Amino acid sequence: MLEASFNKKLLHFTLELSLKADNQIIVLWGPSGAGKTTVLQCLAGLMNPGSGFIKLGHRTLYSSEENISVPARHRNIGYVFQDYFLFPHMTVRKNVLYGLKNKNRELRDSCVNPLELLDSFGVGHLVDRYPGQLSGGEKQRVALARALVVQPNLLLLDEPFSALDKNTKIRLRKEVKKLHRQWQIPFILVSHDEEDAKFLGDVIISLEKGRLRDEYMHSLDYVPGYCSSKILNVSN
Numbered sequence: 001m002l003e004a005s006f007n008k009k010l011l012h013f014t015l016e017l018s019l020k021a022d023n024q025i026i027v028l029w030g031p032s033g034a035g036k037t038t039v040l041q042c043l044a045g046l047m048n049p050g051s052g053f054i055k056l057g058h059r060t061l062y063s064s065e066e067n068i069s070v071p072a073r074h075r076n077i078g079y080v081f082q083d084y085f086l087f088p089h090m091t092v093r094k095n096v097l098y099g100l101k102n103k104n105r106e107l108r109d110s111c112v113n114p115l116e117l118l119d120s121f122g123v124g125h126l127v128d129r130y131p132g133q134l135s136g137g138e139k140q141r142v143a144l145a146r147a148l149v150v151q152p153n154l155l156l157l158d159e160p161f162s163a164l165d166k167n168t169k170i171r172l173r174k175e176v177k178k179l180h181r182q183w184q185i186p187f188i189l190v191s192h193d194e195e196d197a198k199f200l201g202d203v204i205i206s207l208e209k210g211r212l213r214d215e216y217m218h219s220l221d222y223v224p225g226y227c228s229s230k231i232l233n234v235s236n
Contacts, residue, residue: 002154002186006052006062008038014050015039025180025187027201029194034207036190037082040156043188044079045072056153078147082159084139086131086146092118093127096146117145121175137168141175148183157189161196173199 005018015035019026028036041047042062043054051064056077061070086095096114118124121141123134131139140160147155160176161169177200180187191197197204 004054006049008049021186023184024202026203027197028190029197030207045075078152078155080143080157084143114149136163155187
């Protein structure tokens with residue numbers, strides 16, 4: 001379970017978030033500049049909130065009151081960046097294995113075989129290629145494999161379909177939904193695309209111009225829980 005309640009002062013407004021989720025896909029939906037990526041960065045440990053707490057499972061990852069801030073590399077959170085952030089000088093194989101090395105894990109300690117994971121995503125035949133030789137959809141699959149090979153307790157996806165053509169986007173949406181059913185961990189996905197949000201989201205939090213527009217449960221098989229978020233403008 002993910003539970004978080006924190007605030008972060010940004011340039012034009014203050015982000016305030018309260019979130020509690022089991023194994024749902026939560027979509028943060030809205031235009032650029034609403035604070036969606038900031039939420040992911042705070043959860044991942046790439047940015048510290050101003051105050052509050054973040055808990056994942058039985059671990060406190062951040063607490064301003066207890067002066068706790070677990071480094072990103074120790075949070076066991078998978079993060080798929082908007083541009084996928086694959087290392088251009090590394091092959092597909094090395095990009096995925098880097099995830100294990102970065103977590104100070106040995107391959108033998110992982111229950112997930114990186115090559116089998118790549119095969120399941122349909123890119124196992126590309127292990128010796130470099131990112132510059134891959135299509136957008138292939139890069140996305142490799143980025144997902146690298147994020148999942150460490151067996152994360154939470155997966156964050158920042159605009160994962162933004163650079164893809166329509167047909168590839170539709171296909172990969174289905175793959176993400178299938179992955180979520182297989183892994184049974186919370187997914188937090190940022191999108192500005194309403195179709196992405198409606199297809200993927202068990203819970204959709206709609207943000208626009210620094211304010212909460214709407215929030216609703218989309219899936220009929222949603223497990224009851226609590227999820228709320230608001231972003232407040234700071235007046236000049």
